[in-house]
Each structure stands twice: as C-alpha cells, then as structure tokens.
Amino acid sequence: HYRWSPGLFIAAGLLMLVQVVLIGLRTYGVGSFPEAWIAPFAICAVVAALAALTGLSPGLSHAAPRLAKAGAAVALFAIVLLCTAAAWLVVGAHLGGHAGPVPAWFPGFAAIFMFAFVLAFLLAAAASLKAGSRAMGCLLLVPAVAWSVIVLAGAVMGIGAALRLDLYTNGAIACALLALGHVAGNRSGRTHGVYDSGRGGGAG
Numbered sequence: 001h002y003r004w005s006p007g008l009f010i011a012a013g014l015l016m017l018v019q020v021v022l023i024g025l026r027t028y029g030v031g032s033f034p035e036a037w038i039a040p041f042a043i044c045a046v047v048a049a050l051a052a053l054t055g056l057s058p059g060l061s062h063a064a065p066r067l068a069k070a071g072a073a074v075a076l077f078a079i080v081l082l083c084t085a086a087a088w089l090v091v092g093a094h095l096g097g098h099a100g101p102v103p104a105w106f107p108g109f110a111a112i113f114m115f116a117f118v119l120a121f122l123l124a125a126a127a128s129l130k131a132g133s134r135a136m137g138c139l140l141l142v143p144a145v146a147w148s149v150i151v152l153a154g155a156v157m158g159i160g161a162a163l164r165l166d167l168y169t170n171g172a173i174a175c176a177l178l179a180l181g182h183v184a185g186n187r188s189g190r191t192h193g194v195y196d197s198g199r200g201g202g203a204g
C-alpha cells in the first residue's frame with residue numbers, strides 16, 4: 001500500500017536520532033560538534049521523511065484521494081525548497097561567495113519551507129485519519145506539531161531561542177518517524193489491508 005514509505009520513515013528516524021544525539025552531546029558539553037557535522041543529518045532526515053509522505057498517497061487515496069494527493073504534492077514542493085536551499089549553502093560555502101550575512105530573501109524562503117513541511121504532514125495525517133488509521137494519523141501529527149512549536153517560539157522568543165528546542169522537538173519527531181516506519185510496514189505487509197473495500201477500514 002505504501003511503496004517505499006516504511007523504509008524511508010525508519011531511515012529518516014535514525015538520521016534524526018543521530019542529529020538529536022549530536023545536539024545533546026554538544027548541549028551538555030560532552031563534545032564539540034560544528035553545525036556542518038549536525039545539519040546534514042537533519043537535512044537528509046527531513047528529505048527522507050517528506051519522500052516517505054509521497055509514498056503514502058497510493059494507500060490513502062482509496063479513502064481520501066484529494067487529501068492524499070495534496071499531501072504528496074506539498075511534500076514534493078517542500079523537498080524542492082529544501083534541496084534548493086541546501087545546494088545554495090553548499091555551493092556558497094565551497095565557492096566562498098556567501099561568506100557574508102544571510103541574504104534578505106533567505107528567512108522568507110525558510111518560512112515557506114517550514115509552512116510546506118507542516119502542511120504536508122497535516123494533510124497526510126488528515127488523510128490517514130479519514131481512512132481510519134488513527135495510529136498513523138496521530139503519529140503524522142507529531143512532526144507538524146513539533147515544527148509549529150518551533151515556529152511559534154521563534155515568533156515570540158526569537159529564532160535563537162527557538163532553535164534551542166531542537167533537542168526536544170527533533171527527539172519527538174525521530175521517535176514518531178521510527179514508529180511510522182513500523183506502522184506503515186505492518187500495514188503494507190498485509191495481503192488485504194484495511195483500506196481494501198469490504199475489509200472495514202475503521203480499524204486503527
């Protein structure tokens with residue numbers, strides 16, 4: 001039902017977990033890890049998680065076709081945004097052309113990406129809940145809620161204070177992604193899933 005989603009969710013969860021461990025070690029003074037070591041794990045985790053959302057669409061389209069397709073489309077859009085920003089930063093670092101302050105357009109670009117990330121997970125969660133999968137729907141809400149907390153904290157306390165919540169929000173996201181991989185894998189392994197007509201899709 002979910003194509004590549006189970007494996008990608010697990011990969012995303014493991015990558016995010018590595019990032020959380022590195023942040024934790026740095027936060028409590030156990031080790032000194034530069035952002036250049038930590039950020040790639042988070043970027044790859046987010047890309048894998050968004051790609052996993054696109055794989056949910058076929059399994060959810062039976063019960064919620066519009067929500068499933070919209071979620072996949074927004075997830076793809078978010079992937080393009082993140083990869084564009086990452087490429088710009090990497091190329092700029094290697095060429096030395098972006099050594100100055102962050103350009104004026106970058107915060108707005110990042111805000112659009114974060115909105116797309118949250119929206120993609122909200123749409124996927126809504127589709128899952130409409131399809132009858134309460135467990136998957138609730139787990140899909142975790143990344144959306146966690147990043148919404150970061151956005152709200154950034155608006156109230158400033159982005160520096162908000163990013164200090166990464167240790168906790170990304171820890172919650174990592175656990176949710178690993179659980180999603182397990183749940184999606186179990187549902188995909190069934191010969192006749194709960195989304196098949198006549199099988200009572202209300203099971204959660």
